[in-house]
Amino acid sequence: MELSERKKKILRAVVESYIQTAEPVGSKALAQMAGLKVSSATIRNELADLTELGYLEQPHTSAGRVPSPQGYRLYVNELMEEQRLSLEETRQINDALHLKMRELDKVIDQAGRMVSQLTNYPAFALTEGARRLTIRRFDLILVDSASFIAVVMTDSSVVKNKLFRLPAELSEPQLQLLTTLLNTAFVGKTLDQLTPELMRVAEHAAGSSYGLISLVVSFAMEVLDGLENGAVYTAGASHILDHPEYQDVGKAQKLMSYLSEDRSLAQALALPALDGDDTKILIGPENVAEELKDTSVVLASYDIGDGMKGVIGVVGPTRMDYAKVAAKLSYVADGLSKLFGQPELPPSAPEKEE
């Protein structure tokens, strides 16, 4: 059954007032506020209906009304107006995105922090675990006679390096040999294919190289493993305490410690994020995770390139300014997608310092 226009108007007023004040809304306040020219008594009747239909709740008999999850859902689906970001805000976001070193994890971490700061809610950023990644290339760079850097590159152009120090001399030709060996034997392989046997064979072919092959390949495996499991960055957990629903330390603590366990968050959110379109809002009990049953989560997904995806989002009380948060998140997500897709800089304009 469709709600009457007036009921919708009232529901919207309740939600928006409650979002602002965190106080139950009474009929009298609504009568003045909402652009309706009816008395508080009329509103009371409507409120009673809305409560019966499950859109509103009453903390106790003599209190005003508070939106139920179902009420928020209706608000988000139909009543909410899209929020535009101010120029100031978009500028701030753009600046922040372009600032730092463009290393995959750094950028994503950074984006999470930014979102948290922007919205005043705890935020997280995660990369979907990519499946079946392979190694694309090895490079070994001699540093001095007893150490070298291994650079490993995988699909999605992820590059990682590590410095190896050895208790023995190492010559440039030896390193060359190792490099070609690594590249012929291990490039294009997935994580499972990097078996101990394969490593032993290669090791043997390389002659007495102090088990260097194993070392470097183990490192490569770590890298692949890390990427396949996805990464989770959380930021701004302390913002929880900003909001009156978490004045109760016990509650706050529960949520916080949930947020700081990376694994759980990733799992809880992987599913809803996968299908959805651009942004997604999960209200209270719509969350799968028990710990999030009375919080809301807003998600936006972005493209990393090569088919990899990521998600950024915020967590907060169900009383959340969904319109604003969703707008900000989706703007940041778009920014990230562009950032990862884009070449370094236009060739025509070499940089000038000022």
Add this chain to the structure above:
Amino acid sequence: MELSERKKKILRAVVESYIQTAEPVGSKALAQMAGLKVSSATIRNELADLTELGYLEQPHTSAGRVPSPQGYRLYVNELMEEQRLSLEETRQINDALHLKMRELDKVIDQAGRMVSQLTNYPAFALTEGARRLTIRRFDLILVDSASFIAVVMTDSSVVKNKLFRLPAELSEPQLQLLTTLLNTAFVGKTLDQLTPELMRVAEHAAGSSYGLISLVVSFAMEVLDGLENGAVYTAGASHILDHPEYQDVGKAQKLMSYLSEDRSLAQALALPALDGDDTKILIGPENVAEELKDTSVVLASYDIGDGMKGVIGVVGPTRMDYAKVAAKLSYVADGLSKLFGQPELPPSAPEKEE
């Protein structure tokens, strides 16, 4: 004036009881507890003395005693027994340290998290900003015709890389040329010496290379800059809420938001950390930062190599189990020092999977 043996014994009992229970300690409880065969009345007299001398405080007339910062100080300096870690604990720490990729910042971040988990207090790990770092070497690795990886290595064997995508073709010889150019012109230079002029000159020598030199050098500058400023990693801020002194949400929030501003923490702690020996304990008002006046900080420093140093520490209420925390911290710090000093693995024992 030196305290009598008995007074010390009583003070110690008060501190240790209070550390455990967070409740003011009364004379009766002490009479039973401390290995003293005197009545509660005697203890009361002693308590009165200790209070007068400033080692104890009374929240209100009809309450027990609580150690003052000065009392904690005496306890830490003279009364505290060194705590030994259990085998289990040392194993846990060692495992964790050796687990992950050995990238400078990853390890340090990881160490911070571990400490926080180990002690149940918020922890931080920071690297002292190294002065006058120089670039030791550049390498450029071609990925495909329109992208390459730049690997920059600095003093202290820090290695960073970044992927550059270009909207134009690039050949292996071109890249070779660039590499030698970068290495001849910029190696051994400090951050200040990487001036725009120098970049322009080099750019010119390279011919029309799309401003690639600037790009790569800018990246190198970012790296140097990052290292010189030092980095701060905080972890486990949510542990604050575990402790009864932060049941007051306002207090908890203040401390938390202080902890999440990286800069301030680094500054507040840089000074005391610089001189000190191995571990250092700052009790309540001994902290310089206003926000930390009623918290304590325990610090331990470690060597990164090449003269660079770092600090790990925890923050908590003045009622903190100093003995345990100090022991754990110093163990982890030692572990880190060893880790950074050590070669990759003994040459005789190539790794085996199991």
Add this chain to the structure above:
DNA sequence: TTTAGCACTCAGGGACAATGAGTGCTAAAC
């Protein structure tokens, strides 16, 4: 269908007394 009026409910807050842990002091005992 809307509105005015009225009785009813109930959380929040202030006043007040009871409780009890812990103190300081004094005077006796060692």
Add this chain to the structure above:
DNA sequence: GTTTAGCACTCATTGTCCCTGAGTGCTAAA
């Protein structure tokens, strides 16, 4: 001189009672 028992005193904490006021639901008139 030190230790101890005894006792009056202090004061945070807890629970009870009551009042207040915001907000409701219902009824009857407009």
